[in-house]
Amino acid sequence: MSETAVREVEAGRSVRSLTYGEAVNAALRRCLSELPETLLYGEDVAKPGGVFGVTRGLRRDFGERVFDTPISESAILGSAVGAAMLGRRPIVEIMWVDFSLVAFDQIVNQLANVRYVSRGELAAPVVIRTQQGSAPGACAQHSQSLEAFFLHVPGLRVAMPWTAQDAYDVLVAAVHSDDPVLVIENRTLYTGKQDVMLDGPVQPLGGLRVRREGTDATVVTWGAITARALQAAEALAGRGVSVEVLELPWLNPLPTDEVLASVRRTGRLAVLHEANVTGGFGAEVVARVAGAGVALRRPPLRLGLPDSRVPAAPSLVAGLLPDAERIAAQIEDLTHEN
Amino acid sequence: MDTGGMATGGTATGGTDDQVLADLREVWRMRAFEEKVRELRLAGDAVGSIHLGIGQEAIAVGAAGLVRDEDAVFATYRGHNWAMACGVAPAALFGELLGRATGINGGRGGSAHLTAPAHRFFGENSIVGAGAPIAAGAALAGRFDGSGRVALTVFGDGAMNQGAVHEAMNFAAALNLPVVFVCENNSWSELTPIEEMVRDPRLHRRAAAYGMPGERIDGNDPAVVRERLGAAFAVAREGGGPTLVEAMTARLVGHYIGDAEQYRRPGELDEARRREPVVVLGDRLRAAGVGEDVIDGAERAAREEMERAAAEALAAPLADPANVKEHLYV
Numbered sequence: 001m002s003e004t005a006v007r008e009v010e011a012g013r014s015v016r017s018l019t020y021g022e023a024v025n026a027a028l029r030r031c032l033s034e035l036p037e038t039l040l041y042g043e044d045v046a047k048p049g050g051v052f053g054v055t056r057g058l059r060r061d062f063g064e065r066v067f068d069t070p071i072s073e074s075a076i077l078g079s080a081v082g083a084a085m086l087g088r089r090p091i092v093e094i095m096w097v098d099f100s101l102v103a104f105d106q107i108v109n110q111l112a113n114v115r116y117v118s119r120g121e122l123a124a125p126v127v128i129r130t131q132q133g134s135a136p137g138a139c140a141q142h143s144q145s146l147e148a149f150f151l152h153v154p155g156l157r158v159a160m161p162w163t164a165q166d167a168y169d170v171l172v173a174a175v176h177s178d179d180p181v182l183v184i185e186n187r188t189l190y191t192g193k194q195d196v197m198l199d200g201p202v203q204p205l206g207g208l209r210v211r212r213e214g215t216d217a218t219v220v221t222w223g224a225i226t227a228r229a230l231q232a233a234e235a236l237a238g239r240g241v242s243v244e245v246l247e248l249p250w251l252n253p254l255p256t257d258e259v260l261a262s263v264r265r266t267g268r269l270a271v272l273h274e275a276n277v278t279g280g281f282g283a284e285v286v287a288r289v290a291g292a293g294v295a296l297r298r299p300p301l302r303l304g305l306p307d308s309r310v311p312a313a314p315s316l317v318a319g320l321l322p323d324a325e326r327i328a329a330q331i332e333d334l335t336h337e338n
Numbered sequence: 339m340d341t342g343g344m345a346t347g348g349t350a351t352g353g354t355d356d357q358v359l360a361d362l363r364e365v366w367r368m369r370a371f372e373e374k375v376r377e378l379r380l381a382g383d384a385v386g387s388i389h390l391g392i393g394q395e396a397i398a399v400g401a402a403g404l405v406r407d408e409d410a411v412f413a414t415y416r417g418h419n420w421a422m423a424c425g426v427a428p429a430a431l432f433g434e435l436l437g438r439a440t441g442i443n444g445g446r447g448g449s450a451h452l453t454a455p456a457h458r459f460f461g462e463n464s465i466v467g468a469g470a471p472i473a474a475g476a477a478l479a480g481r482f483d484g485s486g487r488v489a490l491t492v493f494g495d496g497a498m499n500q501g502a503v504h505e506a507m508n509f510a511a512a513l514n515l516p517v518v519f520v521c522e523n524n525s526w527s528e529l530t531p532i533e534e535m536v537r538d539p540r541l542h543r544r545a546a547a548y549g550m551p552g553e554r555i556d557g558n559d560p561a562v563v564r565e566r567l568g569a570a571f572a573v574a575r576e577g578g579g580p581t582l583v584e585a586m587t588a589r590l591v592g593h594y595i596g597d598a599e600q601y602r603r604p605g606e607l608d609e610a611r612r613r614e615p616v617v618v619l620g621d622r623l624r625a626a627g628v629g630e631d632v633i634d635g636a637e638r639a640a641r642e643e644m645e646r647a648a649a650e651a652l653a654a655p656l657a658d659p660a661n662v663k664e665h666l667y668v
Contacts, residue, residue: 039482065482067513074502075509078471079478085460086410086479086487105502109465110472117446117461118453120665155666178668 013199021054021190023164024129026198027171028055028091032062035089038175040066042076042093042129051095052131052190073103077128081110084124084180091175097132097184098141104149111180112155125178127171131185133224133274134321136314143310143317145223145275150182151251151284157181157205158252160223164194166249169203176202186224206253210262214244216335217268220259220285222248225274231324232331241335251281259285260292268334270301272327277304301334303327353561355626359636361399361560362619366640368395368419369616371428374644375418375435375449379595383652384435388449389416393558393590396615397522398423400563401490404571408485410460410476412469413492415450416522417462420492424459426452428644432651445657446665467493467500470519474506477515477574488574490567492520496527498541507580511548516574518567519582522557524589529601542584550580557585558615590614 018026032038040046040058046068049056059066069076073094080090094100100107107128114124134143150158157179161170167185174181211226212233221229226247233243244262248255263269269289271282286300303322311317322330353361372392378384391398398419405411405424413420421431426442434441435449442454453461460476463469473491480487497503498521510517521541525532533539545552551573555566563585570581588610592599611617620633 037482039478070505070508070512072505072509075471075474075505078468078502078506079475079509082410082412082460082472082475082477082489083479084475085455085472086476087483088475088479090475102501105465105468106471110463110468113451115667116665117443117451118455118665119444119446121455122453122460123668157667 013197015195015197017193018164018196019191019193020164020167020185021052023168023196024054024171024185025056025058026196027168027175028058029061030172030199031091031175032058032065035175037087037089038065039083039088039090041069041090043069043071043095045093050093052187054190055093073099074106077103077106078110080126080128081106081114081124084126085114085122089125089175091127091129094128094130096142097130097146098144100128100130100146107150107156107182108153112153115179116155123178124180126180127174128180128182129171129185130182131187133186133188134310134317135188136317137312139312140310145273145305147184147251148275148279148281151281155180156252157250158184159250160184161249162189162223162226162247164196166209168196168198169200170249173203173205177205179205181205184223188224206250206255208255208258209247209249210244211247212243212245214242214266216242216266217270217331218244218246218259218262218266219270219272219331220246220248220282221272222251223274225272225321228322228324228327229272232328235324235328236332239332241332243331254284254288256288260289260294263289263294263296267295267297269296270303270331270334272303272322274321275304276307277302278307280304297337298334301330303330353564355623355628357561358619358622358626359628359632361396362616362623362633363636363640364399364402364423365395365560365615365619366636367428367643368398368422370637370640370644371422371431372418374648375432376595378432378436378648384449385437386448388435388595389593390591390595391416391419391589393610393614394522394524394587395419396560396618397492397520397557397563397585397587399615400560401520401567403564404568405458405490406488407458408480408487409458410473410487410489411458411492412460412473412476412489413462414466414469414494414497415462415464416494417452418449421452421454421457421459421462424454424457426454426457426459428647429650432648433654436651437657438651438654439657440651440654441657444661467497467503469493470497470503470506471509474510474515474517477510477517478513480516486575488516488518488571490518490520492522494527495521495523495525495532495541496535497521498544499527499535507544507548507550507582510580511550514577514579516577517580518570518574519580520567521582521584522587523584524587526589526593526601528593529597542582545582548580550582552582552584554584554586557587558613559618560615588614
């Protein structure tokens with residue numbers, strides 16, 4: 001970070017050129033600094049600095065509040081629940097979202113029930129950082145996109161920041177929240193510098209990003225695949241089709257009103273995610289639009305992994321996940337009048 | 339610390355007569371509470387699956403005086419005794435089991451998910467073994483908040499075969515956390531004998547594998563429990579980390595109310611009833627010359643208290659569905 005240009009934009013804030021991973025690190029550093037009750041722990045996060053280097057330097061600078069754990073997801077998550085009940089603010093890392101499945105009990109049965117069953121006598125301000133998604137050569141147990149599992153659980157907030165700025169802002173907001181929050185990152189986003197404004201005010205949970213304005217169709221998307229939605233929209237612009245791209249850094253709370261407003265204007269809806277289509281959270285977005293009585297000019301389009309396991313070989317994965325051209329073709333078809 | 343044997347009343351004095359009588363009164367309060375719960379369940383006033391700890395009260399009674407204000411207790415769905423040991427009012431417990439607005443959780447917890455943090459009772463857990471890692475977290479918090487907290491987590495013999503318990507024990511041992519792991523071994527993992535589900539039924543011996551002390555004790559004698567759990571609390575408070583205590587006991591009733599208990603061995607319950615806490619404590623008082631009227635008085639007072647508490651709960655309004663979605667989020 002030291003070699004990056006820093007320009008002060010106003011007192012106490014600065015814009016730095018950071019990777020997504022560095023932005024996460026900066027958010028953790030800020031939270032560890034301003035919230036003494038925070039703890040940061042997980043597998044290999046402290047002395048090794050994380051398998052992706054995201055937590056590098058934090059053990060050195062914050063001491064025993066940052067520590068390594070056994071490879072024990074139930075113990076990591078369960079201890080976070082207990083520590084949070086007793087006044088700590090644990091930030092724990094589950095190295096790959098796939099690993100959360102061995103400790104799903106601690107998230108669904110335990111963490112999400114703390115506030116409700118105790119009628120607010122207890123809170124569980126736990127942040128679970130994890131990362132997911134397909135990347136070349138990753139095996140079937142390191143490639144899944146599982147956000148829908150967690151979005152089925154009331155009591156749990158879920159975010160999937162796409163930009164480095166949102167990686168920073170979402171994580172700061174999550175750690176300051178007294179609700180349990182699952183922040184799902186994506187390792188394919190960790191590299192590549194972007195301008196990130198640090199030290200801004202803590203933002204409320206929720207909201208969406210209009211990544212591209214358009215008039216003919218609304219694409220609702222989140223996570224790394226947002227880039228393909230924007231590439232598709234750009235390609236379609238050249239063919240005279242104007243696509244609005246809404247990117248949702250927060251899925252719970254879901255910015256339903258903003259989505260409805262866009263779809264009311266365009267009259268066409270596509271949802272796009274890297275997760276499987278059936279039971280994917282895009283289906284919920286479609287249902288919200290349908291349930292609100294928004295008149296669609298064409299049936300809604302659901303784009304995602306076509307209900308498949310995820311293979312390891314890049315050529316096989318490429319055959320499953322829609323690329324920008326396939327996305328563009330389907331959205332273009334959506335915009336044709338019957 | 340693992341002697342391979344079992345600490346019994348032979349090594350504990352049993353305390354003063356006053357202590358023994360106080361223990362008997364507490365055992366009877368728990369017993370009378372649960373027998374009233376069973377009556378309410380069979381009458382249909384309480385509904386759903388309810389798990390009683392009748393016969394196992396001495397463990398909670400022995401632990402009660404060891405838990406300080408800063409400590410935290412984590413129990414299982416067979417946890418009414420532990421809620422009472424932490425000082426939760428019986429009327430608030432009846433209210434919870436009866437779905438009343440006055441219940442300790444306003445009807446959100448029920449029999450199997452009671453939670454009373456104001457009483458250091460951080461909850462029952464309906465998932466076998468799930469409380470153990472949560473307790474480790476409570477102990478972890480104490481490392482940073484200066485409280486000196488000890489976390490006690492209690493679970494059954496069946497939970498010893500849960501991965502979460504293994505993870506919690508290793509986690510607590512590796513991080514040297516002040517956790518007292520209490521295994522209430524009633525010999526039945528729900529409806530299945532523990533000795534058929536493990537190669538070595540001496541469950542406390544697993545402690546050695548985690549590098550922590552472990553011992554088997556007589557869980558039907560509050561004096562033994564007080565002494566041996568007290569030693570574990572002392573180790574934890576002195577920075578010595580976790581301990582596993584396997585408290586041998588017997589569940590004198592089914593796994594849940596309505597369990598036909600066809601799995602019981604012939605004579606098993608008769609034998610267990612000869613060694614249960616009410617008998618252990620009553621015999622000790624008689625041997626010390628305490629009169630039957632005093633001994634009987636413990637039961638009588640407990641039953642009267644629980645009748646009053648149950649009546650109070652039954653008279654309370656039902657939990658209000660208008661509030662059912664409150665407290666999901668901040």
